[in-house]
Amino acid sequence: MNAHKNVKMLSLLMIVAILLSTISACGAAEPAAQPETVNETVKEVVVTKVVEVPAERTDIRIMMAIPINAEIVMEDLLDRFESENPDINVILDNVPYSTILEILPLQLETGEGPDIAKVSNIAGLYEYYLDMRPYLSDPAYWEENMALTMEHMNPDGGNRISGFYTDVTVTGAFINRTLFEQAGVPVPSDTSDKVTWEEWAEAAVKVRDATGVDFAMAIDRSGHRISTLTISEGAKIFDKDGNVVLDDEGMRRALQLMLDWHADNTMPLDVWAGGDSYREATNDFINGNLVFMESGVWNVGPFTDKIGDAFDWEVVPNPCGDVTCTGMPGGSVMAAMKATKHPEEVARVMEFLAAEENYHEWAARALYIPQHTGIMAKGVEYATDLPQAIRAFKVFGEESTRLDPLSYRLQNHLYGYVIMNAIRDRLTQAIVGEITLDEALVRMQTDVDEAIAAAK
Amino acid sequence: MSEINVHPEISLQLQIRRQTQKAIKLLTVPLVGLLIVLLNGIGLFMDAIQKRIGIRRMAYIFVLPNMLLFTVFSLLPILGNFYYAFTAGTKVLPENRYFAGTANFEFLLHCDNYLDPGSCRADLFWRGLFNTVNYVVFAVGGILLFSLITAVILNRPIKGRGFFRGVFFYPTLLSSVVVALLWKWVLQRQGILNASLTGLGLEPVNFLLNAAWSNFWVIFIGVWSNVGFYTLIVLAGLQAIPGTLYEAAKIDGAGPWDSFRYITLPLVKPSLIVVFVLSFIRCVQVFDHVFVMTGGGPGTATQYIVQYIYNTGFSSNPPNLGVAAAASLILGLILLVLTLIQLRVTGSGEETDYA
Numbered sequence: 001m002n003a004h005k006n007v008k009m010l011s012l013l014m015i016v017a018i019l020l021s022t023i024s025a026c027g028a029a030e031p032a033a034q035p036e037t038v039n040e041t042v043k044e045v046v047v048t049k050v051v052e053v054p055a056e057r058t059d060i061r062i063m064m065a066i067p068i069n070a071e072i073v074m075e076d077l078l079d080r081f082e083s084e085n086p087d088i089n090v091i092l093d094n095v096p097y098s099t100i101l102e103i104l105p106l107q108l109e110t111g112e113g114p115d116i117a118k119v120s121n122i123a124g125l126y127e128y129y130l131d132m133r134p135y136l137s138d139p140a141y142w143e144e145n146m147a148l149t150m151e152h153m154n155p156d157g158g159n160r161i162s163g164f165y166t167d168v169t170v171t172g173a174f175i176n177r178t179l180f181e182q183a184g185v186p187v188p189s190d191t192s193d194k195v196t197w198e199e200w201a202e203a204a205v206k207v208r209d210a211t212g213v214d215f216a217m218a219i220d221r222s223g224h225r226i227s228t229l230t231i232s233e234g235a236k237i238f239d240k241d242g243n244v245v246l247d248d249e250g251m252r253r254a255l256q257l258m259l260d261w262h263a264d265n266t267m268p269l270d271v272w273a274g275g276d277s278y279r280e281a282t283n284d285f286i287n288g289n290l291v292f293m294e295s296g297v298w299n300v301g302p303f304t305d306k307i308g309d310a311f312d313w314e315v316v317p318n319p320c321g322d323v324t325c326t327g328m329p330g331g332s333v334m335a336a337m338k339a340t341k342h343p344e345e346v347a348r349v350m351e352f353l354a355a356e357e358n359y360h361e362w363a364a365r366a367l368y369i370p371q372h373t374g375i376m377a378k379g380v381e382y383a384t385d386l387p388q389a390i391r392a393f394k395v396f397g398e399e400s401t402r403l404d405p406l407s408y409r410l411q412n413h414l415y416g417y418v419i420m421n422a423i424r425d426r427l428t429q430a431i432v433g434e435i436t437l438d439e440a441l442v443r444m445q446t447d448v449d450e451a452i453a454a455a456k
Numbered sequence: 457m458s459e460i461n462v463h464p465e466i467s468l469q470l471q472i473r474r475q476t477q478k479a480i481k482l483l484t485v486p487l488v489g490l491l492i493v494l495l496n497g498i499g500l501f502m503d504a505i506q507k508r509i510g511i512r513r514m515a516y517i518f519v520l521p522n523m524l525l526f527t528v529f530s531l532l533p534i535l536g537n538f539y540y541a542f543t544a545g546t547k548v549l550p551e552n553r554y555f556a557g558t559a560n561f562e563f564l565l566h567c568d569n570y571l572d573p574g575s576c577r578a579d580l581f582w583r584g585l586f587n588t589v590n591y592v593v594f595a596v597g598g599i600l601l602f603s604l605i606t607a608v609i610l611n612r613p614i615k616g617r618g619f620f621r622g623v624f625f626y627p628t629l630l631s632s633v634v635v636a637l638l639w640k641w642v643l644q645r646q647g648i649l650n651a652s653l654t655g656l657g658l659e660p661v662n663f664l665l666n667a668a669w670s671n672f673w674v675i676f677i678g679v680w681s682n683v684g685f686y687t688l689i690v691l692a693g694l695q696a697i698p699g700t701l702y703e704a705a706k707i708d709g710a711g712p713w714d715s716f717r718y719i720t721l722p723l724v725k726p727s728l729i730v731v732f733v734l735s736f737i738r739c740v741q742v743f744d745h746v747f748v749m750t751g752g753g754p755g756t757a758t759q760y761i762v763q764y765i766y767n768t769g770f771s772s773n774p775p776n777l778g779v780a781a782a783a784s785l786i787l788g789l790i791l792l793v794l795t796l797i798q799l800r801v802t803g804s805g806e807e808t809d810y811a
Contacts, residue, residue, distance in 0.1 A: 102771045109548045121773070214645070269665040270645065273754035417773045432667065432755035434583075439574065446577075455546050455774050 135347035167368035183210035218281035223420025232321030540781035636748035693727025
């Protein structure tokens with residue numbers, strides 16, 4: 001019995017000894033010298049620069065939702081940054097867009113989340129942005145070149161310097177010109193720069209019927225995209241006091257068009273009927289199965305990559321409604337977050353990415369439109385010689401000058417997303433016949449009023 | 457003795473094998489030793505506790521780790537949920553929310569006509585509730601029926617019985633997301649099923665864009681992916697029935713249907729009750745495979761109550777955690793009441809049967 005007890009006591013002492021030795025074994029990593037380049041063609045290692053990696057590196061996390069072609073560019077830029085700033089380790093998390101929309105706001109409120117994030121709800125998240133001004137080496141550079149960005153990121157009228165636009169967007173229509181040619185149907189925008197929605201729908205249906213593709217026309221299932229239609233048809237959205245009022249003649253006309261197009265199969269149910277999450281019609285367009293798609297400039301990069309010259313895709317001016325011809329502005333900003341524990345390092349990363357040559361490289365290679373006065377004055381030399389992409393940027397550039405002021409007001413409104421999502425969700429119910437258009441308009445208004453009341 | 461000439465390559469392989477075996481032996485000894493040390497250490501620790509509190513109370517010590525996990529990951533969140541249900545605001549942190557009393561519950565429960573979701577303030581909540589009732593009725597019914605039929609068949613001495621048991625159980629092993637994606641590919645517009653229909657000269661059907669069809673398929677897939685698990689429960693119940701009862705019944709001239717009705721069903725009833733309770737609770741919480749397959753669509757045709765709670769609390773902009781928490785409490789209360797009723801009914805039924 002005593003021997004048994006002694007064995008157990010000895011075992012307990014050994015466990016404690018193992019635990020203590022394990023804890024003490026966890027020490028700092030030793031610094032290591034790293035060769036920077038390897039010249040493999042001459043079968044020898046040519047060390048051009050030995051970079052001393054400090055023992056303590058600051059981790060900076062960036063959360064983005066970007067396509068693969070843009071991710072490659074960002075990785076290149078960040079690798080360059082790290083080689084010039086070996087004390088900072090930048091970790092890029094490329095996440096689904098729904099994570100940015102749904103999870104990021106919760107993370108930010110709890111004080112967690114990334115140090116930097118690419119966000120599209122620019123006004124809605126302003127309370128979480130870091131004011132980098134005290135940490136920047138040249139705040140005047142930001143004020144001079146990115147004044148509009150500052151305006152959008154300070155809906156309360158402040159003058160924080162919190163980030164820069166990764167991409168300024170504008171909605172626009174893509175057509176599959178090859179299908180038009182195969183069908184022998186003239187492209188309406190070839191003869192007019194004010195083609196109505198109904199004219200596009202009619203032409204797209206003719207092309208679909210002639211070529212046998214599945215879908216004639218589609219608009220992304222997005223409150224942002226549908227606002228292109230509603231505003232062009234005369235929806236006012238706000239009354240003279242700035243209150244949200246959705247039920248008016250223009251809104252009804254626009255939504256009725258959507259109901260009619262789905263009822264007569266001009267538009268497929270696949271995009272707008274399925275559930276209540278964001279859904280693009282992009283894949284159908286890429287597969288050559290869709291004649292006309294209302295989407296936006298962010299698809300130029302992916303289409304250049306995934307379609308290339310497989311068929312002749314083209315951006316055409318935004319269709320016109322009864323009242324105006326307009327797209328919707330948008331975009332995402334790379335925003336520094338105030339919950340970061342490393343504001344100085346965050347500012348260094350942001351200064352590097354926003355520096356003119358690096359910002360230009362990002363825009364040129366990822367095929368995005370920047371918001372930078374200096375770059376726009378000189379023009380962006382896009383890294384593509386695909387004629388479709390070059391033409392697309394030209395059209396989108398022109399479209400950005402034709403945007404209705406109401407579209408800017410809606411996009412930059414503090415509750416812009418609330419309004420657009422309410423329209424999207426209730427319109428879906430009306431399209432599948434769950435509720436009537438009248439009921440949908442009442443419900444949209446109630447949803448918006450209640451959400452705004454809850455947010456205040 | 458003649459010399460055996462071994463090919464150099466084979467000799468090398470033999471050397472490698474011997475060295476590997478030696479290494480394994482060398483590693484095994486300290487690993488086993490460490491395990492013995494650890495177990496002895498734990499035993500010493502438990503001896504000390506037992507001396508202090510007595511052997512009768514040792515059961516609580518063994519249950520304690522699980523209770524701690526339950527407290528942290530279940531009980532505290534439930535209590536937190538009560539807090540959120542009675543507060544309002546768009547913030548997550550409790551200190552940033554304000555007291556709202558029963559406002560969230562009033563919002564959810566305010567209806568002109570409880571049978572018409574369109575007349576309710578929170579119409580989507582009521583749509584989700586009605587959809588869930590519909591799902592539960594058909595899915596639980598389907599699970600009970602098909603698990604019983606399958607278990608009865610698999611209990612018979614058929615050829616390849618072991619193989620078929622594996623086949624029926626296999627879908628249970630798959631993750632619900634995988635199941636949903638597979639079936640989505642089968643059912644979508646350009647899926648295999650429509651390709652087959654077209655090949656047979658029939659018109660394709662947009663299964664996932666039609667309210668009735670999408671409801672049918674989510675129920676079907678819910679039953680299909682879970683029936684294997686419940687079949688095992690019923691099978692265990694069937695195998696506990698003594699064979700002598702069937703023999704006696706046969707001697708008395710009872711046919712297969714009589715045996716099933718008067719012997720099998722009453723004696724497998726306890727297993728069926730277990731299946732009912734488990735499947736009922738699981739079906740009320742349906743979310744995964746539906747969300748992946750239809751996203752709750754078309755429209756809100758397959759949006760169930762759990763998705764409503766998720767949408768309200770997480771994916772809406774801004775999120776409304778108060779209403780989501782209140783909805784989850786209402787759901788929990790409904791579940792509790794129904795479970796108590798069901799246990800009471802089946803419990804009294806049992807007494808009657810065996811009186």
